[in-house]
Amino acid sequence: MTAFAGRFSGRTAIVTGGASGLGRAVAARIVAEGGIVALWDRNAEALAVTKANIGAADVRALDVSDxxxxxxxAQASIAVLGRVDVLVCSAGVTGPTSAVETYPIEGWQQVIDINLNGLFYCxxxxxxxxxxxxxxxxxxxxxVAGKEGNPNASAYSASKAGVIGFTKSLGKELAGKGIIANALTPATFESxxxxxxxxxxxxxxRSKIPMGRLGEVDESAAMICFMASEECSFTTASTFDTSGGRTTF
Structure with a gap:
């Protein structure tokens, strides 16, 4: 991780799925670059460890589908932070790996509830x-599953396509109001x-990635931190890609 000193100085952020994986990497980088972070995750034990390790100002154990x-x-974290400048929605689940005709209904509902509905609630x-x-x-x-679809991952692919469409709509709603909203479309990365x-x-x-390898979590975290910074000032309602060449649109 190469931090940009002071890039988030004085800025506050809420990161969902912040106790592990991409969310944790993003939160750690924002703190390292001068920001103040609140972490949301359903794993209370992992939250406590992450709070101590990265110096998060606030943690909230919750299910984003509620x-x-x-x-x-949101009310509690904003009270601690004073305001919120950045929201990174990284909480998500893959769901079952199954053909549509045998895909469990409860699995479909869980994936949509967390990956799409929960993101909307946040x-x-x-x-x-x-x-x-x-x-x-x-x-x-x-x-990238939201762009191309992955076989035997219909709920995940549908939920992520929904995230892309939702963010395009949201970015246009907020354009001109000082708020920029974009989506990240990573290929599979080590997580x-x-x-x-x-x-x-x-x-x-992995076989679908032209670079022939999975991504690294820090590669997507670096992109997110640009998207979450003041530097990202004229691109909204869009998608940024970290897919090793898999998707180019």
Whole structure:
């Protein structure tokens, strides 16, 4: 990780899925670059460890698919931070690996509830505070699966396509109000989330990447931190790609 000293000096951020993987890497980098961070994650134990390791100002154990819990967490975190300048929505699950005709309904509902509905709840809860200050940077983590689709991952692919469409709409709503909203579409990268998948699925996704390797979490974290900074000032309602050449649109 190459930090940019002071890039987030005086800025505050809420990062969902912040106890591990990409969310944790982003939060650690924002803190290293002078920012103040609140972490949201459903794993309370991992949150406590991460808070101590990176120096987070606030942690909230919650399930983002619960809109009441999200609204409460937003109020509480903003009270601690004083305001919120950045929202990074990284919480997500892969769901079952299954053909559509055998895909479990409860698995479909869980993936959509967390990856798409939960992301909407987080955006909805935080945007009013950004509007009050006429400043904000929102980064919603999608996936190349939302652009191309992955076989036997219909719920995940659909949820991430929804994130892309939602963010395009949101960015246009907020354009001219000081708030920029973009989505990130990474290819598969080394992360604890891979433990939710069979190795055959991981191998398939690696085979689709022209660079011939999985991404590194810090590569996507670096992109997110640019998207979350003041430097990203004239691109909104768009997607940024970290896919090793898999998607070029």
């Amino acid at each position: 809109p009441a819990a999200v609204a409460e967490a 955006n909805r809860a935080v945007i009013p505070a950004m509007l009050a200050n006429s400043y904000g940077r929102i980064v919603n983590v999608a996936s 604890p989330i891979l433990q939710q998948l069979p190795q055959t699925q991981v191998d398939y996704m």
